[in-house]
Amino acid sequence: MITLSGIQPSGQLHLGNYFGAIRQHIHRQNTPDQSYYFIANYHSLTSLHDGQSLAQYSLDVAIDYLALGLDPATCTLYLQSDVPETTELAWILGTFSPVSLMEKGVAYKDKLSQGLASNIGLFTYPILQAADILIMQANVVPVGEDQKQNIEIARDLAQKVNHSAQKELLTVPEPLFVEKGANVPGTDGKKMSKSSGNTIPIFAEGKALKKTIGTIVTDSKGLEDPKDPESCTVFELIKLFATDEKADEIATAYKSGGYGYGHAKQALQDLMDDHFGEAREKRRTLAQRPDDVMDILASGGNQARKKAAPLMDAVREEFGLLKTKIDL
Numbered sequence: 001m002i003t004l005s006g007i008q009p010s011g012q013l014h015l016g017n018y019f020g021a022i023r024q025h026i027h028r029q030n031t032p033d034q035s036y037y038f039i040a041n042y043h044s045l046t047s048l049h050d051g052q053s054l055a056q057y058s059l060d061v062a063i064d065y066l067a068l069g070l071d072p073a074t075c076t077l078y079l080q081s082d083v084p085e086t087t088e089l090a091w092i093l094g095t096f097s098p099v100s101l102m103e104k105g106v107a108y109k110d111k112l113s114q115g116l117a118s119n120i121g122l123f124t125y126p127i128l129q130a131a132d133i134l135i136m137q138a139n140v141v142p143v144g145e146d147q148k149q150n151i152e153i154a155r156d157l158a159q160k161v162n163h164s165a166q167k168e169l170l171t172v173p174e175p176l177f178v179e180k181g182a183n184v185p186g187t188d189g190k191k192m193s194k195s196s197g198n199t200i201p202i203f204a205e206g207k208a209l210k211k212t213i214g215t216i217v218t219d220s221k222g223l224e225d226p227k228d229p230e231s232c233t234v235f236e237l238i239k240l241f242a243t244d245e246k247a248d249e250i251a252t253a254y255k256s257g258g259y260g261y262g263h264a265k266q267a268l269q270d271l272m273d274d275h276f277g278e279a280r281e282k283r284r285t286l287a288q289r290p291d292d293v294m295d296i297l298a299s300g301g302n303q304a305r306k307k308a309a310p311l312m313d314a315v316r317e318e319f320g321l322l323k324t325k326i327d328l
Helices: 016-030 052-069 085-093 101-102 106-113 125-135 143-166 206-214 235-240 244-256 261-289 291-318
Strands: 002-007 032-038 076-079 140-143 174-177
Touching: 002 125, 016 032, 016 052, 016 140, 016 174, 016 235, 032 052, 032 291, 052 076, 052 261, 052 291, 076 291, 085 125, 085 291, 106 143, 125 143, 125 261, 125 291, 140 143, 143 174, 143 235, 206 261, 235 244, 235 261, 244 261, 261 291
Parallel strands: 002 032, 002 140, 032 076, 140 174
Antiparallel strands: none
């Protein structure tokens, strides 16, 4: 069984990334599955054209994953751009994709509504995502519900190619939907996302973390007023970190009065400090060893290409793409 997932390096990773994807990725490395996780730097180009920033964000994502517990000895971590077979397959998949399929893209429309400029890369994003999945012959793709349509597109394109080839050339993937934490609320109460500017970075700490948590929107109830924890964004975030017992204790305090939103925000920071404390220390060490991190990515890229190249050769042969011996 092959599991694959990716994450965009378009800024600091935040709690939405952690609970919606990273935590599941780290958990699945302990299963018998063969796991591939890639840093989707080509995808980031749909909204980011500052090369220096993209390079740094890509390295930061690798450092974050390793600090949080991803073990390159049990899974493969690689840069999307280190597997050029992905973009080659994306072109071929594009020739099987009707324009109407892309026009139905919910994610594309959602990005435009958030103010991102329209471009062909954003429009055909699901095709490149399909290529990411199909080139590695992934059986399972852990995703949030918001990615359901894109996985359906990947399945549809794989089936179109297989029908044309009259054989199972490409593996048809299955989604594995993430549940708890997939829709982590941001500081404004809406879904946490970089494009909305409402994120809480995973590795923020100290005064910076306190300042960010302090911006979480709450109602105007005073310290002594009883409060409804279930309608409070701060409490929603607390529940992601707290044990059931601790969450019940805080919920009771909300309802009893004498417990202000300042208390709740401090509780959230304390829980984050406890949860990410060890990872923060590990991250500080890794950040001082960027060459070691790049070596891990290079090793992962080599493993990923060894997986991708034979399939791409088979696809080229199937569709008559002649391969000559070129001297460079």
